[in-house]
Amino acid sequence: MARKLSMRQAINEAMHQEMERDESVIVMGEDIMGGLGVDWLEGDAWGGTQGTTKGLGPRFGRDRVIDTPISESAFIGAAIGASTTGMRAIVELMYVDFLGVCFDQIFNQAAKFRYMFGGKAECPVVVRTQIGGGFSAAAQHSQCLYPIFTHIPGLKCVIPSNAYDAKGLLIEAIRDNSPVIFFEHKKLYDAETEVPEESYTLPFGEAGILREGGDVTIVALARMAHMAMEAAETLAAEGIECEVIDPRTTSPMDEDTILESVENTGRLVVVDESYPRCSMGADISSMVAEKAFDSLKAPIRKVAPPHTPVPFSPPLEAAYLPDAARIADAVRAVARHGS
Amino acid sequence: MQVSRDKLLEAYRSMKTIREFEERVAKEFATGDLPGFVHLYAGEEASAVGVCSHLVKSDQIISTHRGHGHCIAKGCEVGPMMLELFGRKGGLCGGKGGSMHVADLSQGMMGANAIVGGGPPLACGAAMTAKIKKTGGVAVTFTGDGGSNQGTTLESMNLASVMQLPVIFVFENNGFAESTAANWSVAGGDIVRRAEAFAMPGVQVDGTDFFAVHEAAGEAIDRARKGGGPSLIEVTLTRFYGHHQGDNQSYRTPDEVRNARESRCPLVNFRRRVTEASLLDAAELDAIDREILDQMDVATAAARAAPWPDAAEVLTDVYVTY
Ligand SMILES: Cc1ncc(C[n+]2csc(CCOP(=O)(O)OP(=O)(O)O)c2C)c(N)n1
Ligand SMILES: [Mg+2]
Numbered sequence: 001m002a003r004k005l006s007m008r009q010a011i012n013e014a015m016h017q018e019m020e021r022d023e024s025v026i027v028m029g030e031d032i033m034g035g036l037g038v039d040w041l042e043g044d045a046w047g048g049t050q051g052t053t054k055g056l057g058p059r060f061g062r063d064r065v066i067d068t069p070i071s072e073s074a075f076i077g078a079a080i081g082a083s084t085t086g087m088r089a090i091v092e093l094m095y096v097d098f099l100g101v102c103f104d105q106i107f108n109q110a111a112k113f114r115y116m117f118g119g120k121a122e123c124p125v126v127v128r129t130q131i132g133g134g135f136s137a138a139a140q141h142s143q144c145l146y147p148i149f150t151h152i153p154g155l156k157c158v159i160p161s162n163a164y165d166a167k168g169l170l171i172e173a174i175r176d177n178s179p180v181i182f183f184e185h186k187k188l189y190d191a192e193t194e195v196p197e198e199s200y201t202l203p204f205g206e207a208g209i210l211r212e213g214g215d216v217t218i219v220a221l222a223r224m225a226h227m228a229m230e231a232a233e234t235l236a237a238e239g240i241e242c243e244v245i246d247p248r249t250t251s252p253m254d255e256d257t258i259l260e261s262v263e264n265t266g267r268l269v270v271v272d273e274s275y276p277r278c279s280m281g282a283d284i285s286s287m288v289a290e291k292a293f294d295s296l297k298a299p300i301r302k303v304a305p306p307h308t309p310v311p312f313s314p315p316l317e318a319a320y321l322p323d324a325a326r327i328a329d330a331v332r333a334v335a336r337h338g339s
Numbered sequence: 340m341q342v343s344r345d346k347l348l349e350a351y352r353s354m355k356t357i358r359e360f361e362e363r364v365a366k367e368f369a370t371g372d373l374p375g376f377v378h379l380y381a382g383e384e385a386s387a388v389g390v391c392s393h394l395v396k397s398d399q400i401i402s403t404h405r406g407h408g409h410c411i412a413k414g415c416e417v418g419p420m421m422l423e424l425f426g427r428k429g430g431l432c433g434g435k436g437g438s439m440h441v442a443d444l445s446q447g448m449m450g451a452n453a454i455v456g457g458g459p460p461l462a463c464g465a466a467m468t469a470k471i472k473k474t475g476g477v478a479v480t481f482t483g484d485g486g487s488n489q490g491t492t493l494e495s496m497n498l499a500s501v502m503q504l505p506v507i508f509v510f511e512n513n514g515f516a517e518s519t520a521a522n523w524s525v526a527g528g529d530i531v532r533r534a535e536a537f538a539m540p541g542v543q544v545d546g547t548d549f550f551a552v553h554e555a556a557g558e559a560i561d562r563a564r565k566g567g568g569p570s571l572i573e574v575t576l577t578r579f580y581g582h583h584q585g586d587n588q589s590y591r592t593p594d595e596v597r598n599a600r601e602s603r604c605p606l607v608n609f610r611r612r613v614t615e616a617s618l619l620d621a622a623e624l625d626a627i628d629r630e631i632l633d634q635m636d637v638a639t640a641a642a643r644a645a646p647w648p649d650a651a652e653v654l655t656d657v658y659v660t661y
């Protein structure tokens with residue numbers, strides 16, 4: 001019988017299975033068990049702010065499930081150092097917004113070792129982090145920021161949109177010998193899909209085709225993939241068939257799947273929750289303009305938030321975030337063009 | 340240090356306003372109508388008020404994610420604060436910031452801050468401004484026990500010391516950072532011991548005792564104003580609520596929280612001290628209590644009735660729009 005798990009549970013199961021399989025896998029971060037220093041406490045006080053690390057501590061012990069002080073630069077750097085010397089650390093940066101206090105260790109250290117040391121170093125670290133808006137968490141707890149990481153050579157970037165992908169991609173990330181940044185959209189933690197109990201991996205650089213269609217290609221990541229699917233349903237009723245592609249990883253990026261689709265549809269809408277400048281939307285658009293120019297029958301359209309920080313107030317945030325209606329509008333405009 | 344009658348009344352009013360604001364926010368949050376994350380300051384009032392009662396408007400403070408108390412103590416108005424927490428038009432930040440970013444630069448309140456360790460470097464900068472302009476002003480940065488371990492905090496202490504900046508590092512040690520106990524996360528046990536390493540005066544005071552905080556802050560602020568450089572104050576206190584609203588507090592016993600409300604309440608302590616010493620009488624404190632409760636009713640009703648910000652506000656206040 002097909003079993004359903006939420007993305008939270010799928011991520012949790014992936015870590016359980018990999019820790020079981022490989023003793024060098026460790027997990028680190030703030031409050032990932034919680035309650036450190038409280039003598040009478042047994043088990044997880046928190047299991048992470050989202051419960052994604054629940055049960056790991058009781059199962060594998062505090063030697064391998066390591067709570068840290070609020071010192072991101074030090075403990076993310078330590079995870080990187082440990083991963084360069086024989087461990088495989090999965091380290092949690094609670095929200096991607098906190099990257100500001102630890103980025104050097106990620107982009108100048110982890111990302112550079114292998115190249116800079118002439119291929120003599122490996123750094124199999126995984127940095128797990130929460131992204132995205134939708135909770136009125138305001139400007140310092142709602143960003144996506146994955147384009148910043150995607151910009152850096154030496155980092156792999158994984159952005160799952162569902163539980164099934166999250167499990168397979170996280171296991172792949174843990175086994176991969178390079179630094180991987182694993183972005184979890186906080187609006188997707190409760191979303192369920194069927195997830196096999198056994199361990200499995202999904203390869204990086206292989207996009208998922210969420211829906212086939214011959215009229216317009218929509219490329220969308222994480223939560224936006226769901227918005228795109230919603231828009232596609234609406235549009236199908238109007239006679240516009242969309243092909244919805246979820247790249248799943250932005251580094252490496254599956255260019256071929258996107259290009260093949262655009263060669264077929266001739267029309268592209270890219271949806272991205274990150275800021276619009278130097279974004280995945282901009283990156284994918286330029287790639288298609290460069291490599292599939294002759295196939296395009298309409299200008300590429302990007303759907304993204306405005307170039308501002310994320311506002312707090314619910315109606316402002318709703319106006320800020322891309323949604324199915326805005327995606328559908330963009331698709332209609334692209335579909336009309338030249339026909 | 341002698342505290343005048345007026346100052347005492349003002350301090351009580353400020354602490355009680357913070358308490359009732361937080362109690363009201365807890366209630367409103369539970370209805371589901373108050374968006375985002377909230378971190379309540381109840382139980383910690385004497386720290387914000389003991390420190391800020393020495394400050395004038397042009398002195399600057401920077402707070403944390405647990406910022407409502409510091410805002411009120413530094414003179415932010417309750418009405419616009421409540422509007423901000425509800426995300427409404429007329430909020431102190433126009434509804435763009437919310438609980439974790441309440442700020443009022445006109446009151447010398449440089450903002451609550453949702454990045455742990457975000458404040459101390461900024462306070463050094465505010466102190467530099469005061470020093471360069473020779474205003475005699477000071478900057479205060481409030482940080483938690485958890486935040487005491489952030490690199491930015493430790494770098495700031497060193498910077499402030501070598502540059503002899505008029506900045507006061509107030510560490511509010513409430514025993515926990517989220518669910519992690521300070522007795523584990525803070526190497527060396529007491530945060531105050533770090534003062535010596537950075538060559539600045541440091542004291543540890545009981546945060547349930549307004550007078551102790553007030554005295555320690557008075558000395559540190561006076562020293563800073565006179566060019567004596569930075570100081571550290573560790574204030575030990577207890578938070579009455581969870582880390583944020585919704586925290587199940589599995590790392591504390593129910594008794595711990597209940598007992599704290601009874602034995603570690605800065606307001607109860609203050610009231611007992613001033614009435615026993617006949618400095619103020621209970622009736623006038625009761626009158627203040629009633630006034631504040633009315634004020635909260637008015638602020639909450641106004642916030643609930645207020646319109647939402649216009650959607651066009653999304654695009655204002657940025658340097659560049661596309
Ligand atoms: C750089 C950074 N790391 C982690 C967090 C998540 N976080 C928010 S508050 C908090 C605990 C802070 O504890 P403490 O400094 O003691 O302040 P308290 O909440 O007790 O007032 C943590 C870990 C954050 N906001 N910013
Ligand atoms: Mg604390």
